[in-house]
Amino acid sequence: MKLLIVDDSSFSQIVTSKLIKNFFEDIDIILANDGEDGFKKYTEIKPDYVFVDLLMPKLNGHGLIKLIKEYDKNAKIFVISADVQNSVKKEMEAYEIKSFINKPFNEEKAKLVFDIIKGDMQ
Template sequence: MKILVVDDSGFARRALIKLINEQLEGWEVTDTGDGKQAVSLFRQHQPDLVFLDLTMPDVRGEEILEEIRSFDRTSKIIVVSADIQQKTRENVMALGADYMVNKPINAEKIAQALTTVMC
C-alpha cells in the first residue's frame, strides 16, 4: 500500500509521516513540499491514500485535489489544514476529499481519519 504526503512545511510532513507510521505498518510513504510536483508524484506512485495540505505557496491544495480527482476517483484523500471554516470543509468535500483533519495534527486525529477512510 502507498501513501503520498503533500505539505510545504518539512516539519509538518515529518510529524505527519511519524504519526502515520505509528498507525500503519508496511506502507510505502512518499512526500513532497511542492504542490506542482504532487500530481506528478501521484501519477508516478499511484498511492492508495493522500494527505494533502491546502495552503501552499505554489499551487493551492484545492487545485491539486481537483486535478487528482479528474483522473482518479478511487484513491482516498485526507485534507489536512489549519483552515477551520465550515465553508472550506464543504468545498473540499465537494471537490472529492474523503475526510478533513484540522491542524495541529495529533495521533487521535490521524487515527480517526484513517479509521473513517479505510473502512
C-alpha cells in the first residue's frame, strides 16, 4: 500500500509516519512539504491514501484536496489538521474525505485510520 503524507511540518510527517507504520506491515510512505509538491507526487505515484494538512504554504490543503478530487474523484483522503472549526470540517466532508482527524496525531488516531482502511479492504 502507498500512502502520501502532505504536511509542511517535518515533525508531523515523522510522527505520522512512525505511528502509521506501527499498524501496517507493508506500507510505502511518501512525503510532500506543501500542496504543490503533494499534487505532483499524487499524479506520479497514485497513492492508495493521502493524508493532508490544511494549513500549508504555496497550495494549502483545501486547494490540494480540490485538485486531487478533480483529478481522481475516488481519491481516499484523510485530513489531519489543527484547524478544527466546524465550518472547515463541513467543507472538507463535502469532498467525501475518509475522515477529519484533529492534530496532534497519536496512537489512538492511527488505530482509527487503520480501522477505516481495514474496512475499505473488506
